[in-house]
Amino acid sequence: DTAVSQTPKYLVTQMGNDKSIKCEQNLGHDTMYWYKQDSKKFLKIMFSYNNKELIINETVPNRFSPKSPDKAHLNLHINSLELGDSAVYFCASSPEGLANGEQYFGPGTRLTVT
Amino acid sequence: KNQVEQSPQSLIILEGKNCTLQCNYTVSPFSNLRWYKQDTGRGPVSLTIMTFSENTKSNGRYTATLDADTKQSSLHITASQLSDSASYICVVRWYSSASKIIFGSGTRLSIRP
Numbered sequence: 098d099t100a101v102s103q104t105p106k107y108l109v110t111q112m113g114n115d116k117s118i119k120c121e122q123n124l125g126h127d128t129m130y131w132y133k134q135d136s137k138k139f140l141k142i143m144f145s146y147n148n149k150e151l152i153i154n155e156t157v158p159n160r161f162s163p164k165s166p167d168k169a170h171l172n173l174h175i176n177s178l179e180l181g182d183s184a185v186y187f188c189a190s191s192p193e194g195l196a197n198g199e200q201y202f203g204p205g206t207r208l209t210v211t
Numbered sequence: 212k213n214q215v216e217q218s219p220q221s222l223i224i225l226e227g228k229n230c231t232l233q234c235n236y237t238v239s240p241f242s243n244l245r246w247y248k249q250d251t252g253r254g255p256v257s258l259t260i261m262t263f264s265e266n267t268k269s270n271g272r273y274t275a276t277l278d279a280d281t282k283q284s285s286l287h288i289t290a291s292q293l294s295d296s297a298s299y300i301c302v303v304r305w306y307s308s309a310s311k312i313i314f315g316s317g318t319r320l321s322i323r324p
Contacts, residue, residue: 101254137316138298138316138317138319139314139316140255140300140314141314142312187254187255189254199245199257199260200255200257201254202253202254202255202256203254204252204253204254205252205253205254
């Protein structure tokens with residue numbers, strides 16, 4: 098009965114490839130997020146969707162494109178992968194928007210670009 | 212510039228001992244502050260949330276304090292257990308034209324038997 102799930106857990110790929118990470122939440126939350134955690138352990142928000150609509154789009158390269166087919170899913174597609182994209186990517190969801198809602202995080206996807 | 216700084220970066224203590232982790236922020240106007248616990252290989256899990264008017268909040272052996280005047284928060288862990296070994300992340304929200312959020316880099320806590 099995992100609340101927020103991500104697949105895959107590990108992803109190793111070569112520079113220039115295109116890859117996707119999937120995220121699903123079964124909590125009935127309206128808002129979902131993608132975060133990147135770099136080697137220094139800083140978590141930085143990348144995108145936020147509310148009911149399938151993009152509400153936050155931080156300064157990330159346009160090689161990163163989120164897709165939300167429904168409010169329970171928020172996938173992250175990355176084109177032309179670069180070495181600097183190596184990080185752990187976390188999906189999260191919350192019942193409310195960023196203002197007050199506690200965020201529930203997925204287990205993370207460790208992306209390694211070689 | 213809005214920032215969240217945590218100290219120490221890492222901490223090792225013996226099982227059963229107490230410890231205090233610090234979080235200083237420069238965010239304004241402040242909305243709320245959360246402490247998260249992140250186990251290795253897992254996503255963060257919320258421990259406490261504090262708003263401007265709250266000075267202290269407890270969650271079991273975890274007690275968070277907030278001084279909104281000095282923009283400082285602390286997380287005190289009492290009678291530490293091996294399962295407390297994790298990273299503890301301070302997260303601050305503020306509101307300008309829209310809600311914003313910023314994460315500290317965390318304190319890596321190791322509990323030794």
